[in-house]
Amino acid sequence: MKEILSGNEAIARGAYEAGVKVACAYPGTPSTEILENTIRYQEIDSSWATNEKVALEVGIGASFVGARSLVTMKHVGVNVAADPLFTLSYTGVNGGLLLICADDPELHSSQNEQDSRNYAKFAKIPMLEPADSQECLEFTKLAYEISERHDTPVMLRTTTRISHSKSVVTLGERVAAIAEPKLARNAAKFVMLPGNARGRHYVVEDRITTLSKEGCSMSINRMELRDKKIGVITAGISYQHVREALPEASVLKLGMVFPLPFDLIREFASKVDKLYVVEELDAFIEDQVKAIGIPVTGKEIISLCGELTPGRVRKAFGLPENAQGTVEKLPGRPPNMCPGCPHRGVFYTLKQLNAYVSGDIGCYTLGFMPPLSAMDTCVCMGASIGMATGAAKVLPPEERKKVVAVIGDSTFLHTGINGLMDMVYNKGAATVIILDNRITAMTGRQENPGSGHTLMNEPTNAIDFPMLCQAIGVKNIRTINPLDLDECQRVIAEEMERPETSVIITDKPCVLIKKEGVFTPGKPLAVAEDSCIGCRACLKIGCPAIEWVPSSGKKGQAKIDPLLCNGCDVCRQLCKFSAIQEAK
Amino acid sequence: MSDKITNILLVGVGGQGILLAAEILSETFMLAGFDVKKSEIHGMSQRGGSVVSHVRYGKEVFSPMVPEGEGDILFGFELMESYRYLSLLKPGGTVIVNDLCIAPPAVLLGQEPYPEGLALKIQELCPDCLLVDGQNIAIEAGNARAANTVLLGAVSKRLDVEEKYWLEAIEKMVPKKALAVNLKAFQLGRSLG
Ligand SMILES: Cc1ncc(C[n+]2csc(CCOP(=O)(O)OP(=O)(O)O)c2C)c(N)n1
Ligand code: SF4
Ligand code: SF4
Numbered sequence: 001m002k003e004i005l006s007g008n009e010a011i012a013r014g015a016y017e018a019g020v021k022v023a024c025a026y027p028g029t030p031s032t033e034i035l036e037n038t039i040r041y042q043e044i045d046s047s048w049a050t051n052e053k054v055a056l057e058v059g060i061g062a063s064f065v066g067a068r069s070l071v072t073m074k075h076v077g078v079n080v081a082a083d084p085l086f087t088l089s090y091t092g093v094n095g096g097l098l099l100i101c102a103d104d105p106e107l108h109s110s111q112n113e114q115d116s117r118n119y120a121k122f123a124k125i126p127m128l129e130p131a132d133s134q135e136c137l138e139f140t141k142l143a144y145e146i147s148e149r150h151d152t153p154v155m156l157r158t159t160t161r162i163s164h165s166k167s168v169v170t171l172g173e174r175v176a177a178i179a180e181p182k183l184a185r186n187a188a189k190f191v192m193l194p195g196n197a198r199g200r201h202y203v204v205e206d207r208i209t210t211l212s213k214e215g216c217s218m219s220i221n222r223m224e225l226r227d228k229k230i231g232v233i234t235a236g237i238s239y240q241h242v243r244e245a246l247p248e249a250s251v252l253k254l255g256m257v258f259p260l261p262f263d264l265i266r267e268f269a270s271k272v273d274k275l276y277v278v279e280e281l282d283a284f285i286e287d288q289v290k291a292i293g294i295p296v297t298g299k300e301i302i303s304l305c306g307e308l309t310p311g312r313v314r315k316a317f318g319l320p321e322n323a324q325g326t327v328e329k330l331p332g333r334p335p336n337m338c339p340g341c342p343h344r345g346v347f348y349t350l351k352q353l354n355a356y357v358s359g360d361i362g363c364y365t366l367g368f369m370p371p372l373s374a375m376d377t378c379v380c381m382g383a384s385i386g387m388a389t390g391a392a393k394v395l396p397p398e399e400r401k402k403v404v405a406v407i408g409d410s411t412f413l414h415t416g417i418n419g420l421m422d423m424v425y426n427k428g429a430a431t432v433i434i435l436d437n438r439i440t441a442m443t444g445r446q447e448n449p450g451s452g453h454t455l456m457n458e459p460t461n462a463i464d465f466p467m468l469c470q471a472i473g474v475k476n477i478r479t480i481n482p483l484d485l486d487e488c489q490r491v492i493a494e495e496m497e498r499p500e501t502s503v504i505i506t507d508k509p510c511v512l513i514k515k516e517g518v519f520t521p522g523k524p525l526a527v528a529e530d531s532c533i534g535c536r537a538c539l540k541i542g543c544p545a546i547e548w549v550p551s552s553g554k555k556g557q558a559k560i561d562p563l564l565c566n567g568c569d570v571c572r573q574l575c576k577f578s579a580i581q582e583a584k
Numbered sequence: 585m586s587d588k589i590t591n592i593l594l595v596g597v598g599g600q601g602i603l604l605a606a607e608i609l610s611e612t613f614m615l616a617g618f619d620v621k622k623s624e625i626h627g628m629s630q631r632g633g634s635v636v637s638h639v640r641y642g643k644e645v646f647s648p649m650v651p652e653g654e655g656d657i658l659f660g661f662e663l664m665e666s667y668r669y670l671s672l673l674k675p676g677g678t679v680i681v682n683d684l685c686i687a688p689p690a691v692l693l694g695q696e697p698y699p700e701g702l703a704l705k706i707q708e709l710c711p712d713c714l715l716v717d718g719q720n721i722a723i724e725a726g727n728a729r730a731a732n733t734v735l736l737g738a739v740s741k742r743l744d745v746e747e748k749y750w751l752e753a754i755e756k757m758v759p760k761k762a763l764a765v766n767l768k769a770f771q772l773g774r775s776l777g
Contacts, residue, residue, distance in 0.1 A: 004610050004620060029626070108625045132621070132648075165623040165648035166607075168614055243646040311652035322653030322674065330668050331696045333597065333688040335631035366631070371693060444626075539693050544632055547687055548694030556694060 005169045007162040010133040011072075011100060012037035013171060014140025018096070019178040020044055021067040024058040026051050026414065027443040028074030029109040030163035031102035035072060036446075039456055043174065044070075048446055048455045051381075051414040052077035056084050056099065063097040063153075064190055066181035068144055072100040075116045076380065080415065082119070087192050088153050089123045090200040094184055096147035096154070098140065099125075103159045105280045105307035111361065111380060113305070115281035120155050120258035124204050126211050127155040127258040128220070129236040133167045139220065139255065141172075150207050157257070159280065161237045161307065212259035220255025223268055230317075231272025233265065233285055233296070238278045238308055245313040260288050269294045276301075278316075280308050337366050339545035340521065340566025342437050342482045342508035346406070347374040348541050348570075349488040353496065355404040358391065360384035360416065362408035362442045363510075364435050371542045375406070382407070382415025389419065389428040401496050403430040410440035410448040413463065417472075423501050424473045431495045432503045435482070436465055437510040438518060445512060453515070469503045476502035483508055485573045511566050522567025524583045525560055531579035532557040538571040538580065546571060585618075589642035590743065591650040595669045596661025597686045598633045601732045604757065605659070606637040608736060611753035613641035616745045623648035634665055636672075658710075659739050661732070662686050663702040670709055679706055679713040680738050680777070682731060714738060714776065721772050727762070730769035737773020747774075 005013065011034050015023060023038040023046045025031065038046040049055035052073040059071035073081060078101050085099070101119070104110040120127035126146060128139045136158070143154040188196050215221050227248040234242050235254040242251060252268040254260070269275050269289075277286040277298035286298035301316040302308070311321055337344055347367035350357050351374040359365060359375035360383060368375035377387060388405035395403065407416045412434050420432060440446040447453040452462035469477050476498060480491050495502040509519045527538075534555040538546055545564035550556040560571070562583050572580040592609060596602045606622055613620040624637035638650045655673040660666025660681035673679070683703065690696040707713045716738050718731030725734065733754070740750050750770065758766045 002614070004614050004622070160625065161623055161648060164626055165621060166610055167621045167645075167648065168619060237648075240647040241649075244651060309649050309652065310647045314651070322651065330664055330699060331688045331690045333632070333634040333665070335598065335633035336689055338631065363631075369689075536694070542689065542693070544689070544692060547692045550694060550697075 001171045002168055003171060004166045005133045005137075006033065006164055006166045007130065007133050007136040007158050008033035008164070009037050010136035010169050011140050011156070011158075012040070013169070014137040015070045015098070016041040016044060017137070017172050017174050018141045018144045019068050019175045020070045020144075021095075021181070022059065022062040023047075023070040023072070024049050024055040025072040026055050026077060027440055027446045028077050028102070029443055030104060030158070030160040031072045031074045031077075031100060032443045032446070033163070034100060035455060038070065046455050048448060050449055052081040053084060056081040056088070059097055059099070060084060060088055062181070063093045063095045065094065065184055066179060067095040068178065069095060069097050070100070071097070073102070074110065075101055075103045075114050076110065076112065077101070078116055078119050085119070085125070085153070086123045087197070089125050089204055090192055090197050091190055092151035092200075092203070093147055093153055095181065096144035098143045098147060099153060099155045101155055101157050102163050103157060103281070105159055108160050111378070113281060115284060116157055117257055117284045118282065120157075121284075124208050125153050125155050125258075126150070126256060127157055128255055129157045129257045130162060130255070131236055131239045131253070132162070133165070133169045135255070136162065137169055137171075142220065150211060152207055157236070159237055159307070208259045212262060215256050215259065215261030216264040218256060218261070221261050221264055222253050223264070224251045224253060225271065226250050228271060229273045230276065231268060231274065232276045232278050233268065233289065234278045235285070238280055241308050241310045241313045242278050244310040245319065246317060254285070257285065260285065262292055265289055266292070266294065278302060278308070278313060334369060335366060336369065336542065336544050337363060338511050338566070339543050339564045340511045340568035342506060342510070342568075343367060343435055344372070344541050344543065345482045345485050345488055345570050346433060346435065346506060347372040349485065349492055350374040350404060350406070352489065353493055354402065355496065356391070356399070356402040358384045358388040358403060358405040358430075360405070360407040360411050362411055362435075364406060364408055367406070369542070371540050381411050382419060385416050385419030385423055385432055388430040388432065389423045389426065392428055392430040400429060404492070404496065405430060405432045407432065407434055408441075409434060409436040409438065409450045409465070410446075413449050417468075420469070420474070420503070421472050428501055429499050430501065431492070431498075432501070433492070434465055434503060434505045436505055436507060439510045439513055441510045441512065445510065465505050474501055474503045476500065477505070478502070479505045479507050481508060482506040483568050483570055485570060522569060524562040524565040524567050525569070525572055525580050526562065526583035527558050527560055528579050528581060529553065529557060531577050533577055533579075535576070537574045537576065540574065541570055543571060585643045587643055589640055589645055591655045592639045592657045592659055592739070593650055593655045593669060593672050594637040594639065594659045594661070595665045596635055597665060598631055598635050600635075600661045602635050602637055602661055605732045605736055606639055608753050608757050609639045611757060612745060612749045613639075615749040615752055618642060619645045621645045621648040634668065636669060657739060657742060659735065661735070663706070664688070664699060667699070667702050667706055670706065673710065676712065677710060678742055679710045680735060680742070681706065681713065681715055682718040682735055683715050684719065716773070716776060722769050725769035725772055726765040730762070730765050733766045733769040734773035737770040738777040740770070741774050741777025
């Protein structure tokens, strides 16, 4: 049967066909939809973990007792999961283990554009890289064979244009004969104390040498000989752009990007006049080809930054570009928080209080955008609290009061909680605001340990944030309604004055939660034309439902789009002239 | 089948239903027996950002992204976004655009005006331009929300794919209760194209 699938859907399907029993992940663009699709197959136990390290550990545990397991994350997630990953390379597996790592060249929705292929080389783990959805499915299945045959975890790297592109895929069947999991004890392999690990290191090195040789005859590493003047080594999405831009060129298409099939590369190099490597981000293949003494052109013509497109490849090879002249400069269209988003009032307040906002990652990072403009730092998930502790340690008392860490519920449970334990333990004097909107919103609304539901949509225990903070030892814990600006102002100001750790928790849900009984919109509001004097106060929260109409009234007036307004009431509290009221 | 690849760009504002329209296009081309690829960035699509989706079909498609300056059809859901991405179109390409303006943040805040006369400017640069009053035609079909399907109908008229595949794809992708209105909207759009 044929279907049009995204790379992510095809990986989920491949996992199903490969007989995977356990799939675990922490959401992250562009990897998130893999687990949102494995839930379609009841044979797979799919779950959201609290973070990527835990996700990988769940996968390792299942593998060690014999189940095929799938773990997925975005590129920066591998940084979080790196600790178990490096030692997993030594232990090897029992049931096959596949780690999907989704890179984001061009930073479409990420804080950096690290090239995760380096992890494969660093941790000495084979890595496959598919070039379309069909390969996503096939490589996923192949990965489990490699994993079990070579007793190794396998990584599969996608990029945004693979994960989120759709193409036609032929589906297969789920494998029938897979051994059932059972307790397996093998200390020499699974207990990585120095005495055991020392021996395993030799196994790891041999494995990579063997795989490099085997790679020369794998069908996923294939030579396509056409015109011999130009030979291009490439992999993943870059292969598609090369075929588009240089249809006549000979190509060595690599399906396994680590370890490289060096003998095959030598053979290809000997068959073409001039050799190139076309790859996004780092000179990963290029450097290794150069290291075996083969002259090759790569980063001289292809940027180390950003993603490739057919046009960029064409330009690199000196071919004319077709692009027409661009049109004049237009107003930009950056993303914005939704109308009625519970984060908006908190950032408005922080701006009023001139707080130094140690930010974090989630929808609330949009608090950085004007007109809210209330975020001063943002580094990685969970960093806000530790960084607030650090800043508060060294600032003079008057400035120390200004330090406020702002973090979402999912991010707090991901890695923020460690920062809070540290702050309390080391007597840090900063204010922490946990924006509990009951969901992991930024990545498309996933359940998390605070939301009360699992990925499979079963009701489960929901973490009680105030009790959790109390258990850690926080003495000042306040819960506020983030849609009440007076309350926000009063409570946040009071806690900022306090010379010790305090935590403020907001308690209004994301407006996009569809589950019944969580979010109920209020009645839409409207601006009364005879009362609005055009002071622009309501524009300061940047709600997309409010539009400034310059031609209205004497000096312009605000207008609320009743179809967009969620009736959160925040703008009404800003209007000193009572011009904003319930729409009639 | 010829080797020609047809390149379609769908552009507009996050939340306008561009991703679903791109799904219907892709499904139609697959049903008609073509190789199809589609590419887009989801991350910010829900929060009102600018959205571009690429759909390509033909005998064998390589890159999922339309090469710059090779778009055959620009399928615009909003005027300013359509104007912004005109450079992706090939010279002499077709524009089918919804007659709709959605204010971006700077315009909402009264810091910049929404650019004027965009429909005319687009027509000057691309003579083969069809301006569609999607909203009102959709109301005529029975529901303002079916504006995308009106546009889809207009686009369908410019492509060499039999009508039955379009109808099959719409039936597969549109929820049952909205189907009748959408089929009507599609036909109204087709009569414009
Ligand atoms: C290590 C890492 N994993 C995943 C992500 C992707 N990511 C960015 S924000 C976010 C979730 C934020 O959820 P929450 O903290 O609840 O804030 P909300 O978006 O709901 O406001 C995720 C998963 C990331 N940037 N880094
Ligand atoms: S998705 Fe939810 S949390 Fe994100 S901006 Fe919208 S309302 Fe706010
Ligand atoms: S009440 Fe005001 S701030 Fe809230 S969604 Fe409506 S217009 Fe926006």
